[in-house]
Amino acid sequence: MAANPMSQFDVYRIGPEIKVGAFDISFTNASLFMILSTVSILLIFNIGSKKNSILPNKIQLLAELSYTFVSKMISDTAGSKAKPYFAFIFSLFMFVLFCNMFGMIPYTFTVTSHIIVTFVLAAFIFIGVTVIGFIKHGFGYLKLFVPSGVPAVLLPLIVVIEIISYLSRPISLSVRLFANMMAGHTMMKVFGGFVISLGVVGGWLPLSFSVALTGLEILVAFLQAYVFAILTCIYLNDALNLHH
């Protein structure tokens, strides 16, 4: 039953099974919420950019504030060279944010609580950043692993550590988001279960916890989207402006 706090992460097929070759690409609840997120993003930003009035209405203000927020975040962390990647980072931030926020509605599915989704995003960012780095600096990009001002004795060790930290970027990026979302939702479910099992007598304590946790989780949902986007910017900064 729903008492299992992990059952909220179950993926199930909606509609028939679709197979392309050996691959199962059936429409699932995960797909549904991906589509919901993207459609609501496109809807909001389409309405927000339609009319260009000097005094913006609420949706226009929302769209323009998000635009300037992300634009400022990119220029602060990655400089002006990162401008061509603005659209990607904007989409990334909005996608993660909306998926996280949709997960906060009861009985919904949280797309970003699945390691495979966050890992695909992180791996794409990792590969993209590495390719950009090699295109911009050639093999000079490998200097990223050799920090300046390190004594020669320590250099082999430092280089190994740098390479490991570089390679672990996609893992840390994806696990951070996935683990945060999963832990938060599991905790909320557990406290919700306590409310039911303790009933009218003892349920008030976990209920108040649940209320506080909901606020915290909304904060975490925003914060993790922000962290995801800003880490992408930092990686991009390494690839664009190589100065270690």
Add this chain to the structure above:
Amino acid sequence: MVKKIYFQSIFFSFFFIKESFAAESGGMPQLNPEFWVSQIFWLILTFGIMYLVLSKLILPKISNNLESRKSQILENIEAAEKQREDSDAKLKEYDEIISKSKLEANSIFNQAREKALKDIGAKREVLDEQIDNEIAEAEKEIDALRKNAPDKINKIAIETSSELLQKLIGAEVNNSSISAIVDDLSKRNGDKYYGN
């Protein structure tokens, strides 16, 4: 007592929850690879479409809107600045005109005053001259009268005395002898009568 029962019930219920979780728990659904391909496929599809629409259609519009608003605001500020400068210049012009017209009015007033004074002076001179002339004429007349007066008086005195004598004496007295007497008298008493 009630408190104790309350906390005991909470404590025991934890056990029940744990048991029920343990019974149903089937590990993390995230690690079940059954739908991984499907999730990857739908992620790439939805994210790709969203990225394309955002980057090609929506974001340029938003940046356009922001730019146009910025430039319009700057334009408006510029226009306002210009209008302020214009109004400042006009105010200065107005002040200048007022001070100029004040000076002009002053000078006109002064001129008019001078002219009036001059006119008055000229008229006064003319009048003075006329008065002087009239006074001089009158004096002349008076002088003439004064000069003629003793002769006339003498004449009257001679005629009167000759008539008197004629009536008193009944005899014609020679006028010349009477006039000699009158002349003599008037020469002696003339100063007394005329005060000269």
